[in-house]
Structure formats: structure tokens, C-alpha cells
Amino acid sequence: MPYWEIFTPESAFTPQDKEQLSQRITSLYTDYAYDLPKFYVVVLFKDMPADTMYVGGKANNNFIRIRVDHIARQMDDPEMRFLCMEVIEEKLAPFVKDRGYDWEVHIDETPMDLWRVEGLVPPPPESDVEKLWAKENRPVPYELTG
Template sequence: MPRWNIKHTPRLFSDEEKEATSKKITEIYVQVGLPAFYVQVIFEELPHKALFVGGKEHTKFASIEVLHIARNFQHATQKKAFLNMVDSILNPLFEKKGIDWEYFVGESDRDLWKINGIYPPESGSALEKKWIDTNRPSKL
């Protein structure tokens, strides 16, 4: 499960931008062999006077939490490559709109994760390949 929580000030993104961005984010993970349905992208528009940076209201800001459980990085080169992919998606969109943003990536142990009450299959297993093909979790 990669989950992206994108909290932002009002009216920064259109529905079309949200959909296009979520598809680009999903593609990062599909390229490394994750089922597309593992990827969650949540846009949360915060109300006026709900986001402060340095003690002052910021009217064009996005705070992004990226949580990884399905796969964790093993090497610094993987981390750098991932951040470069993230930047290639976020920077063009945010810069053209004059938005300030910050993101971080957190990782957790895979054994603390279930989907529909099922422990996800091991990476690269036949069952995971079935999950990829059907784009759904299943017990068998």
C-alpha cells in the first residue's frame, strides 16, 4: 500500500488535475510491479483558516504524506530515484500554480497491513501476480 495524503488549501486543484495526478502517481508503482489497486491518492481540501505555516495562514500550500508498506526502499539510490519521480509529477503542477508544498515518505512493516482482512501476498509470488492481473485482492 502506498497511500498519498495530499492536504491542501482551498481550490488549488481541478477534478481533472486530481485525476491526472493520481494516475501518474499510480504508474510509479505499477512500473515496479505493484497492483494498481494498492495505490491510494487522497486529496483533502482544508477549509479557510485551517492551514498555517510558521504560525501564519498560508493560502496556497499542499502538505503531502506518502506512506509505504507494500515495498520499502533498500538502497539510497532507490530513494533518490523515487524522489526524482515524485518531483517530476509534483513540481510542474505546483510551480505553474505558484503553490508551496512539502512532502515526506514514511515506511512501515509489511506485517502490519491487510486488505479486505487478508494479508497481501509476498512480493513476486504467484498470488500477487493474480492480484495484479485481476486488480483485486483474493484469498486464492
Template sequence: MPLWNIRTAKNVYTADDKKAFADSITSFYLDVVGLPKFYTSVVFHEFDPENFFLGGEPTDDFVLIEVVHVARNMDELSEKLGTTMTEDDLYSLMRESFAGIIRPFVDDRGLRWETAVVEGLFKSWMIDGMTPPPPFSDAEKTWARQNKPSPYDTASA
């Protein structure tokens, strides 16, 4: 599960902007990280400027993005990719990738922005009451093909 919580003042993004932003995020996790498409959630939280403060001042030009990662962690990705990159290198690559996703939706609009990533525990995660299959497993590939969760044999996954 990557979950992107995008917090902005009201009317920063149109419905079409939000769809394009969510599509860009989802494509990254599908094409680059290899996650089933339905694992990715994007939620836009909009506030009146008088309810959104930055440095103690109300703001209407700031985008705060919190990303929660549970489906993959850096150790798994490093091992799967067979890379000798350090953890710091992987986080740097992630930040660069996220900036590439975000910049088209902030730079030309004169918006300031910030991101923070929180990594959760895979073993604490459930979808529709089921523990998701192990990363990169055949069961996860089945979920990806079906684009939804389905029962699987946990003993052989």
C-alpha cells in the first residue's frame, strides 16, 4: 500500500488535475515498483485557507504530501533489484522520483510543497480482511492481474 495524502487549500486542483495527479502516482507504483494497481490510494484533503497554516500563517499556496508505504520497503526493493545501492542512495532515488511526479502539479502554479514518507509494517496490513501476499510472489502477481484481492494459499505463497 502506498497511500498518498495530499493536503491543499480548496480549489488548488480541479477534478481533472486530481485525476491526472493520481494517475501519475499510480503509474509510478505499477510501472517502476511493480505493485498491483489497486494497492495505490491517493486522497486529496482540501481546506479553507484559514484552516491551513504554514509557519503560523494561513496559506493557500502550499501542498503537503504524506506518503505511507507498507507494501514494499527499501530492503526488499534493494534485494529484488539486486542493487548495491546504499539505503541513503535508495531514499535519494525515491525523493527524486517523487519530485518528478509532483513538480508538474506544483511548479507552474507557483505552489510550495513538502513530502514526508512513513514506512509501515507489512505484517500489520490487511485488505478486505486478508493479509496481502508476500511481495513479488505468484499470489501477488495474481492479485495484480485481477486488479483486486482474492483468496490464496498462504502456505505456498
């Protein structure tokens, strides 16, 4: 599961912006991560009132902070990590950089065995069951094997 928290100044994004940005973020995973199920991608926008985001000890009302947690896929290869960050910056640019915001983004990776979806152990990456989950766009109960 990619889980994104996006902390923004109040009214930085309209509801339409949030939907478009969420779709761009989802496409990161469906286009680059072997058709990851769309429902794995969760994006949470947190509108921050003025004078609640501080950078270097000073209020910054023009700052966007993005925290990403990857679980469904891990990136061990430094080149893959670099490419991932480049694609993320590209997807964010029209909503962040091009609008003149200050921003920061980071990714944490959580072990897959510390994750459940509606009480189910997610299927192994690229397995037939995961492909079924992607096709159905929802978790489907299945039998765990050894």
C-alpha cells in the first residue's frame, strides 16, 4: 500500500486539484509498479491553518510537506529509488513547484508482513491473486499457502 499524507496550507488545493493529484499519484503505482491494485493507493490531504507549519523555527505558510509510506513494494536498488523520486517530483510539479510552494517529500518503507487489508494478508506481489485484486479493485478472500 502506498499511503500519502499531504500537509498543505489551507485552500492550497481545490477539491478538483485534490482529485487530479490523487489520480496522478495513483498512476505512479499502476503505471510503474506492475499494475498494483488502485485501491492500495491512499492519499490524505491535511489542510493546515496559518501559522501551524514551522520550518527552521519560523512559520512557513507556503510550505507543503509530503509523507509517503510504501508497503506493497520495496525499493532496494539505489537507481530505482532515484528514479522513483524523480517521477514523484514530476507528478507533483504542476501542483507544488509550478505554483511556487516550498515543499519536501520523503518515503518510509514498512515490511509487508506488518500490513493487512480488511483483515486479509495481501497476496504476494505480481501473483495471480494480486492480479485478481487489481482487476476487481478490491480485496478478495483467498487461501494462504505455505
